[in-house]
Amino acid sequence: MDMNEIKEIFFQECEEQLAELESGLLKLNDGDRDPETVNAVFRAVHSIKGGAGAFGLDDLVSFAHVFETTLDCVRSNKLEPTQDVLKVMLKSADVLADLVSASRDGGGVDESRSRSLVKELEALAHGGSPSSSGHDAPKPAAKAAPAPVAKVDLPKPSDDSGFQPVPFSFDGFGEDDEPAIEGSVYEVSFKPRRELYSKGNEAALLLRDLSRLGEMSINCDTDALPTLDKMDPEASYFSWKISIRTTRSEDDIRAVFEFAEWDCDLEVKLAEEASSNEELPMVPVPFDLSILDDSAGGEDEEKTAERGVSEETVAAAVSAAETASNVSRTARAAERKESAAAAAAAQNNAAAAAAGAGQTIRVDLDRVDRLINLVGELVINQAMLSQSVVENDATGTSAVNMGLEELQQLTREIQDSVMAIRAQPVKPVFQRMSRIVREVADMVGKSIRLVTEGENTEVDKTVIDKIAEPLTHMIRNAVDHGIESPEKREAAGKDPEGTIKLTAKHRSGRILIELADDGAGINRERVRQKAIDNDIIAADANLSDDEIDNLIFMAGFSTADKISDISGRGVGMDVVKRSIQALGGRISISSRPGFGSTFTMSLPLTLAVLDGMVVTVAGQTLVVPLTAIVETLQPEAAAIHSFGANQRLISIRNSFCPLVDVGRVLNYRATQANPVEGVALLVESEGGGQRALMVDAIQGQRQVVIKSLEANYTHVPGIAAATILGDGRVALILDVDAVVAASRGQSMKPEMSLAATG
Amino acid sequence: MKKKVLTVDDSRTIRNMLLVTLNNAGFETIQAEDGIEGLEVLEGCNPDVIVTDINMPRLDGFGFIEGVRRNEKYRAVPILVLTTESDAEKKNRARQAGATGWIVKPFDPAKLIDAIERVTA
């Protein structure tokens, strides 16, 4: 793992923290006062700040810092999280999200916005607590460590007279003015307290680090040590007087004791040259300290040799000592084995703990995509194999057939499992929507609550990535045009705060996303008029309410200037519809004047496979998505009714349904086929109405792997995608809605071409 | 024997940084995601030093440090706290809880290794 990978992890984690942050803030907004909620919110920001600091993302750090400070006030009950406070915080969360994406993808953020929020946050922090930590340097750049308090008892330079009585920096003095070669001699007096040891510090290690700064002599004062029976083995009795000759500064010496300075008495003085060794019997500490640095000690041959040499300088190495050190090595080896075993056990423990705690792994999406593609190929291959076996084995009872059936079962299961890997809850998308509602509502001066439901509904990642945009568009429309202004709402006897409800659920192998507002609903009169003005419908067209509502999805409906005064919507809904259709989805609207509108999107769970009915039309093989088909029927001559020039209806159980000749719509043939010779597929269309698609014959049902036509060829009106059949032939997948729309277009405006709606 | 470091941090980013830094420096690294897990993992892992964050879910760094210091077997293990430089108050609380030393964020590999070397034999 390198830093780039960790950075990638950081950004992933940011996404999670931002989601956590937002949902926490929303909970607080709903009156949740659980301290853990506040803590979680605080941690989210803190965590982002921590990681950002490590990567030097200064803008992110400084904003997160101010945000964190204000959140800390809430956490410590210095600031009441009122609606107003939360409004600022939610906006800050949005800015934080912007900063994260700017850090990841480059690009700028709205600086004036973040600056004004910083001011608001600071005002909250200060207002909440006059003595708060708001004075903390918000810039990570301010690296200057707080000056050690102890610095004041710096000794005077030994020769005062040589200096002008001008204030100067002792830091500079220590570092620059010291003779570099010889160094100066400092006297250090060090008396640890009991707490120093109980907090895991060790005087011996401090002395070791000190000895590394230069040449050191030491005197251990043991006078305070009581008798053995009176002593407390965990108390601190020893203290030291150390004389050290070093080229380093006094601050460097004090820095050695940085972790311990609260738990010891420490004095550091520049020694007067003569007195250094006078009174105290100092023990020089000249030997090499490598053994103390390195617990691996005896493993290293070179080190052993080195140590041998250094020992010679301290004392003569006699055979007894040699024996002793051999013994010590053996003992150490044994110890090592034990520790190794312990380490292995520990690792097992840790692994077990990890397994218990986190039951997810992170996998590069590319790998999953590759797997999904391969499984797709496997499915095709399995189908081809089955087909050729069936063709060559008329009896259909052989063991090969049995095996093939099992293979098919297994392939199917593998495919489902693999698809499940890429399935994700829609939650992140929904959470993004709440931000959009906030922003747009703010902009247009409305007060709107977004309620979400079924956020954990899972759908393939490729679908999730693609629904965000149309959904955003629809949410904007709902806020801008759907919900009325607070005044209008109040006048209508409604809650001045509007509600938008976003719901996701699974419905028969598809995901259904509903977007409902409690606004004024579609103003049908005006939509109808607009459609007539724009030549979308004939002035005398007789349309049901549903059909009028669905006019807003028509291309060309919104091309005219602003129609936002229509209390429905319309801005770019044709675009929305097209992108939903491109996903193999459907969208429809239902509206109740005065009570609001509900958009319903139905999307496939995956863009990789599809259950289809394989049909023949004019000698071509087509696949019709099974989800679109309500039922299939064999038309009888008596059920077919013609009207107009070339319109036909089929009567099904006492109701009439327009008959659509697929071959004709797709221009496979010039003349209409005889319905009695074909099969009718009853399909549900967006407007809620049903249509009967006429095809020549049904070949069968099968799962097909979707191959994009756009990616490999070009967009063909009426065709959603392509697939490869078991016999290796390419078949086109019918875009049912496009075909139906084309036929509806014909019924409304005969000259309207397929391409315009497809 | 490699020195063994137990790290306790809820941030996946920081955990990975610690892991990479410590492994590169030749330490054996064991990781926990919060104070509770830290105390669980502590048993049987016998670390030479512990590095812990303060703000964590379930059990924060202060509670974790107190837990270690109350543990008969591991109370002497040095504990380094990951803290932000400006936060003197937190540093103080950590010290009161029994922290041995601290590593000032933003995270810097050299500072981390230096601090570990200082508190371990």
Added chain:
Amino acid sequence: MAAKKAGAGSLKLAAVLDLNEASNLHGKLVSMRGSDLKIDASGVERVGVQCAQVLVAGVKAWEEDKKSFLVEKASDAFQKTMQLIGINNENLVAKEI
């Protein structure tokens, strides 16, 4: 004082003489008073000051008892740490005979 034991006692020091070991070591020394003591520090890898305090107190106690207290074998780590912290008591810094 406990009844005099015949012969000399001996004590092998633990590998890690840290805060945790100090009380342990103290207890052992207290229980071994009254007879000569030979200490084996050959397996010591780490010495904390608190154990050093206990050992120095031990030396003094044995002096008082007029018994011999001697570190016979010592690891490098033991010797060097003792020197580092300025303990040069002959009884503790093993003298190569």
